[in-house]
Amino acid sequence: MSSETKQILTTDGIPLEVSLKKAEKKNKIKAFLLVAPLLLFLVITYIFPIGDMFMRSVDDRMVTNMLPKTFKAMEKWENLEELPPEEVYRGFYEDYKVLVENQEHGKLGQRLNKEKNGFNTITKRLFRQIKRNKIDESISIKEQINKIHKRWRNVEFWLAIKRTAPPYTMAKYLKGMDMYVASDGSIAQVDEDRRIHRILWLRTLEIAFFVTLFSFFMGYPIAHLLATLPMKYSNLLMICVLLPFWTSLLVRTASWMILLQQQGVVNDFFVMIGLVGDDNRPEMMYNKVGTYVAMTQILLPFMVLPLYSVMKTISPSLMRAGKSLGGTPFVAFWKVYFPLTIPGIGAGCLLVFILAIGYYITPALVGGASGTLISNQIAFHMKTTLDWSFASAMGLMLLTGVLVIYWIYNKLVGVDNIKLG
């Protein structure tokens, strides 16, 4: 009784909720159709490629597909200290025979050689034996293979084959962090003089951090000026801020090269006013100074615009209130104005940091030897070594890094507080 009375009916006797859903259904479909093209676009150009990248970065199915019988038999190999049982040898022999028929045995040799040095030789020997039909399938295959080369009698080599069994591998990710899977299966670090990627990661973070910091300290006063100046001046200033947007990235970077090089405009000026001697011109390019200057200038609008949009909404009477209540201009700024701009600071810093982390043309052109960042490395592997799976792995690591930063930011400031404009 009571539950019936709670349900509200329309005048036709249909429950109100049903009626409401029916009425809103059309609107919902319309709304969905409006966003559908964008959704499709995002799926095709964003989600699908990222998924593909991920698959590439972990894909290791080659050996798995080449040696199906071997791996099936290996499930029964229990005592890993001893050589595998006869079934594994037989399975490997049969798989290998198929590869020889398809002329794919060379690939396997190379792949296994990467896993453990010395495989190439012994698989070639096995290939010759098979070609000459020297192997008698009616007796123990294990004994015959073991006779071909002493390495076949070494359990380490069989363990190496077993390690390639899983269709997926984390090896590319480990490589991106200068680590690898050692022969005993543990994760080890590469030699100290070959740890290139870790330096690049740190350098990328460092440059992104400082560029964000410089952009913030330069962008905050500009944004404040923009938000408080009368319209006719602020429009002009806004154009100055946006000007870099309208210039090609390469043109901007090239202009910085002209300005900053040792015989460049800035150095000439310093010499002219006697700040430095003509024979003692400071290097402002092909080092971090150049990278910082050029990247800060290029990314500055991304800091200024969110800050400006937030500052524009802060009523000037708040600062006045702060002052009239007895706060010095600094206190009024620090306790009243600054906290209200935090959403803009968050948005600007996040934007600049994330963009800076993925930058590579500018640092590569003006940064010199120190200008190689992680994105250069990704591009290098995409274009030069064609190791797409490694490039994908590093790309995904970069993406994960960005997501982690976003997550930390959300914990500290709260994403709801971001205001982009």
Place this chain on the structure above:
Amino acid sequence: MSKNPEFVKFDKVDKSYDGKVLVVKDLQLDIAEGEFITMLGPSGSGKTTCLMMLAGFETPTHGEILLDGNIISNIPPHKRGIGMVFQNYALFPHMTVYENLAFPLRVRKVEKDEIDKKVDKALSMVSLSGFETRMPAQLSGGQQQRVAVARALVFDPAVVLMDEPLGALDKNLRESMQYEIKHIHESIGVTVVYVTHDQSEALTMSNRIAVFNDGKVQQLSNPAELYEKPVNSFVAEFIGENNTFHGEVVDIDKDKCKVKLANSEILANPISVKSKGEKTTVSLRPERALINPTDKMDNMFTGKIEEVIYHGDHTRVRLNLLGSSEFILKVPNSTSNLELKVSQDINIGWNSVDARALDPK
């Protein structure tokens, strides 16, 4: 303790923003200690500029402002110790009500216990006890306004400035807030300088009202005098309703003058006319003209009713009288059941004392 009649003094203050137009012209104004003074005027009349100069956000172009005998023109706003209530409240949106009220005390390095006590007292004064932990966005407009008032008073300033503080509230809330602010002023005796363009607000709350127009104080007097005895036609027009006749003085003696209109003559009280032949505007409050007067009145005319509008407590009657169809009468509804009908002829009378012959407009 005797009250200082010149607690706040504007001494020959001029203000110009662009070097071409004077927004405030030669302002001379004394405000007594504990007084509630209202600056009233249309927008652009310079009243807010005066307030901003007093608060320290604008500097006078010429002249001095004195607070308790000290020149304050060179003292920055935060050292003036003047409380201010802003038009849009200007509550700090990222602070709770408590933090908003504690702000002026914290910057003055008041001890924590003392802050708690004062905030408590200020909140109970505006009947908002228990709202300490709310954020301003969680309060209604009226509550925000009261927090703003409490915040301007919590540090015991000598003067509180209010810049159209009730402008954003609806009519009923505005009226109750007017009384509340008036009562707060009476109970703590602080000097209040209040800016508004709403004349009823000014009449309700103030001890004295300064009517601003064109950068000048047109009249400075208490509400009753301002309404009953406007000294010029701007004040007469701006405060309350007003019937006007434009004419020329044809005869004048000490307390009466005869004014010739287009096709008749009326008797009026000479306020700013001195001699025969002067142009004048005669101002008469609608409630001073009576229908079928029983007393002998020295102005008696017959007019034709053009329009009757029912207003609840009174009825407004628009008449065609003495060649003008804009003559307004206010007839109280309670006293009699006068049957007023459109196009009916009625007799109207008023005393010449109430018809003030002012400057021509």
